Amino acid sequence: MKDWVKINFLKDRKAAKDEAEHISSLIANSLYPAKFTMPLTLQFELTSRCNVHCKHCYNVSGEDNAKIDAMTPERWKDFAKYLVNHGGIFQCIISGGEPLLLGDDLFGIMDILHDDGTSFLVISNGLLMTQEKAKRFAKYRYKWFQVSIDGASRERHDEFRQRKGSWDAAVKAVFMLVNLGIPVTVAHTVTPESLHEVDAMCGLAYSLGASGIILGEVMPSGRSYMNSEIMLSHEQRNILHEAIMRNMQKYAGRMQVQRSSGTKIQLLRAMGTPNAGAIIRPNGDIRLDCVAPFVMGNVISEDFCEVWKTKASGVWSRPEILEYVNSWEDVEEINHGRRNYL
Numbered sequence: 001m002k003d004w005v006k007i008n009f010l011k012d013r014k015a016a017k018d019e020a021e022h023i024s025s026l027i028a029n030s031l032y033p034a035k036f037t038m039p040l041t042l043q044f045e046l047t048s049r050c051n052v053h054c055k056h057c058y059n060v061s062g063e064d065n066a067k068i069d070a071m072t073p074e075r076w077k078d079f080a081k082y083l084v085n086h087g088g089i090f091q092c093i094i095s096g097g098e099p100l101l102l103g104d105d106l107f108g109i110m111d112i113l114h115d116d117g118t119s120f121l122v123i124s125n126g127l128l129m130t131q132e133k134a135k136r137f138a139k140y141r142y143k144w145f146q147v148s149i150d151g152a153s154r155e156r157h158d159e160f161r162q163r164k165g166s167w168d169a170a171v172k173a174v175f176m177l178v179n180l181g182i183p184v185t186v187a188h189t190v191t192p193e194s195l196h197e198v199d200a201m202c203g204l205a206y207s208l209g210a211s212g213i214i215l216g217e218v219m220p221s222g223r224s225y226m227n228s229e230i231m232l233s234h235e236q237r238n239i240l241h242e243a244i245m246r247n248m249q250k251y252a253g254r255m256q257v258q259r260s261s262g263t264k265i266q267l268l269r270a271m272g273t274p275n276a277g278a279i280i281r282p283n284g285d286i287r288l289d290c291v292a293p294f295v296m297g298n299v300i301s302e303d304f305c306e307v308w309k310t311k312a313s314g315v316w317s318r319p320e321i322l323e324y325v326n327s328w329e330d331v332e333e334i335n336h337g338r339r340n341y342l
């Protein structure tokens with residue numbers, strides 16, 4: 001078998017380089033902003049609480065569900081209003097933990113941004129979805145609504161997410177959302193145990209009416225460090241890449257089959273554009289992205305726009321960030337842990 005992992009990495013790296021050069025030339029000709037005065041996209045990690053306990057969770061959600069997050073629903077609403085009053089954002093990624101645990105407050109937060117024209121990418125495990133909630137979700141604009149399904153069979157998914165009944169709920173959630181015209185993407189994390197199920201997973205997503213499926217291996221971050229048996233070997237990654245390419249061809253024009261790019265590529269792509277986004281964590285931290293563990297400030301103790309103005313512009317070319325990105329190996333990604341804050 002060809003080394004598809006390496007071939008795809010080189011292809012992705014070239015695409016990231018071409019994209020960066022293209023944007024640089026647009027900036028040089030004043031056709032693209034050299035910096036964004038407000039982020040285009042912000043990810044709201046609305047809660048650290050979760051109702052499942054996935055073996056790979058990148059931010060270790062659900063470890064202490066009794067804990068009250070510093071970013072209470074009221075603080076999130078105030079922050080959403082603040083963003084609207086300062087020019088607004090183009091897109092908001094809603095995640096957690098499990099965002100549906102916020103109940104009515106979730107819709108309250110989304111409404112504030114929706115009324116200002118923001119569109120959404122919601123990431124949920126689907127466990128709390130009901131017909132009534134799905135109907136409420138139907139009013140928003142979406143990049144997509146993402147539901148995670150980590151096995152073509154309920155046994156595999158429930159074991160990986162460590163909660164019985166979670167597969168049935170996720171499958172039902174996809175079905176309810178699709179039936180209301182919401183574009184749903186299924187996220188599927190592939191482990192050595194589920195590697196042989198890629199074709200079946202794509203078939204399941206297609207039969208549920210999903211508009212896309214994203215397949216990828218476990219990100220080396222958070223809880224996956226405690227579960228090394230869920231990581232793929234290089235040989236298994238090659239089998240995965242081949243299976244994804246096969247399914248890309250099979251579903252071309254009917255359902256978008258995507259492979260998630262590796263960490264190094266994600267970082268290289270972010271570096272090639274002016275900083276356009278950040279993550280707000282349940283403790284209020286303004287973090288660079290979900291992989292690079294750099295924190296620019298905190299929305300509870302600092303003025304967000306001031307932090308954005310003074311720290312976000314050119315952030316990806318700072319020496320400590322460059323050192324961090326370069327320290328990721330090209331093909332085999334390595335265990336990193338946390339780094340210095342900005």
Ligand code: SF4
Pocket residue numbers: 050051052053054056057058059060061062096097098124125
């Ligand atoms: S559903 Fe998402 S947030 Fe919750 S434990 Fe799983 S990966 Fe983490």
